[in-house]
Amino acid sequence: MKSLLFLFIAFGVIKLSATNYQTYFTEMSSKSQYHIGMRYKYGDREHRDLRLSFKYLHKSALKGYTLAQYELALMFHYGEGVKQNSALAKMWFKRAAKRGDRRSQLILERFYR
Secondary structure: OHHHHHHHHHOOOOOOOHHHHHHHHHOOOHHHHHHHHHHHHHOOOOOOOHHHHHHHHHHHHHOOOHHHHHHHHHHHHHOOOOOOOHHHHHHHHHHHHHOOOHHHHHHHHHHOO
């Protein structure tokens, strides 16, 4: 339920003052940040923004959320919304793989031996 509230706030369905807006997003869970990042990454034309997607996925990944680490690694691997950077992609794939993400493990085996 909390994640849904954050999505409504993020996309302007619920209006907040600047102070309340900052408070909601600094206290946001890593899972909520991940979902907002994915919404910006794969949203429709109106809401698609790879820069904002990176911002939220990065915050979530830093908090240790495995799915965000994987998605962030993909962004660096393919250069989506950021400059392509194999070293950073490898680092994020390794972090996700250490937390048990099988997709990251397979990509590391295939591309980053």
